[in-house]
Amino acid sequence: MATITKRNNSYRATVSLYQKGEYKRETKTFKNKKDAELWSLEMELEKGRGKNIAERSTLFTIFYQNWVNTVKKNDVREATFINYIRTITVVSSLFEGIKLKHLDDIVMQKKIDKYAETHSKKTTRELVLKIRGSLKYAYARGLITNDFGSLIKAKGQEHPKRNIALSITEFKKLRQHCVNHQEHEFNVLVLLALETGARRGELLGIKKDDLFEYGIHISRSISPTNNDTQLKTKHSKRDISINKDVYNSLLTLAESKSDYIFDWNSFRQSQQLQKLLKQLEITKTTFHGLRDTHASFLFAKNISIDYISRRLGHNSILTTQNYGCTINSVGE
CATH class of the missing domain: 1.10.443.10 (Intergrase catalytic core)
Incomplete structure (x- = not known):
């Protein structure tokens, strides 16, 4: 069961998790008790649905790399897989140190917008499509609480069209x-x-x-x-x-x-x-x-x-x- 502890002017909620024979804890601090209780209830419900809460502390960069090398490797043709491999470096740079549980559409959009500052809209769109696919998989596995991938928009520089049809x-x-x-x-x-x-x-x-x-x-x-x-x-x-x-x-x-x-x-x-x-x-x-x-x-x-x-x-x-x-x- 979850426990809530008052610490000075905040409340710390703790949820016990059991994974692969080990007990772990997931904690989060809130300004008021009501929010702490609501979060604890949500976590307990997620546990009851069999969601993998423990792995939500995994770095998104590690998750994305594993997703590419395990899920996509056998899901796409070789040429397409090489494009996925190239995005690992980009994702590792953009989302360094960010855990799955800390991701949402706002955090993700800020990182994508930063990437778009130096890349074309087409290149940014291709990256967003791949990230959306990984988030959909993460949601299905219970690693994130909602699938917010569709909320992410691709911006970027509009370069002159290169594939021009001749007269x-x-x-x-x-x-x-x-x-x-x-x-x-x-x-x-x-x-x-x-x-x-x-x-x-x-x-x-x-x-x-x-x-x-x-x-x-x-x-x-x-x-x-x-x-x-x-x-x-x-x-x-x-x-x-x-x-x-x-x-x-x-x-x-x-x-x-x-x-x-x-x-x-x-x-x-x-x-x-x-x-x-x-x-x-x-x-x-x-x-x-x-x-x-x-x-x-x-x-x-x-x-x-x-x-x-x-x-x-x-x-x-x-x-x-x-x-x-x-x-x-x-x-x-």
Whole structure:
């Protein structure tokens, strides 16, 4: 049972806990007796529900690290798990010395806001999503009294959009250059990116056996950070039709290859693309911007959104609709 002891002008509540053959105590000091009694009652009720109150004194940094290495390790693909591992250092820095029992949405929000001061809103949002997942698990285990993760908001700096869709004029200019200079393997890769809207890793993962008449089969993705070749989603596995000239370019390149069609080139495609765009005096964009360019071209042609969704390998049509709203419109 809980005990309440008056100490000068405050009241100290103590709850006895039994865990793994050992008795422990959880204490908290209040200004008035009523609050001490209310807290004691809540703790006794939590004990009665089988909640793991003793472990609420665990540091959040330790809990988060264990959650990543035990729960998430077998729950996500290798590439995603690596992203979780990277957040351990961030969480360890932000929440050093803070115990689970001392966490609430206000404490958490202040720490997240501090992180957001030097990071983009997108990066902050990704961190918040991971922390929310850990808090949901902590609540289910009875390590925190409520799931306040949904109350945490992601702020941060708004950086200029890097994945810019090229205009139709620039699209045609880049495509024609790649067609005219196929002696450079990278130009064929860019040509295929413009033609299919496939992700860079998906293009680098194409093997000779993935070619079929006027089309390519997407079945793997190459990552610069790990050996995981799984695709982003189950819908990413797809067949994409291509024009005859692009198909012939791939056939010619494939003749000199034994397995993968494109050289991974130490994953320096981004630098190569910037050099090419500067040479042609075309708007600076990223390799993913070529995917946006392809999508914009399809949207501009009023092609069925269902077809666009399948071609891009999206999880659902809703994803494609949202995607269409975020990319820039194709210029004339």
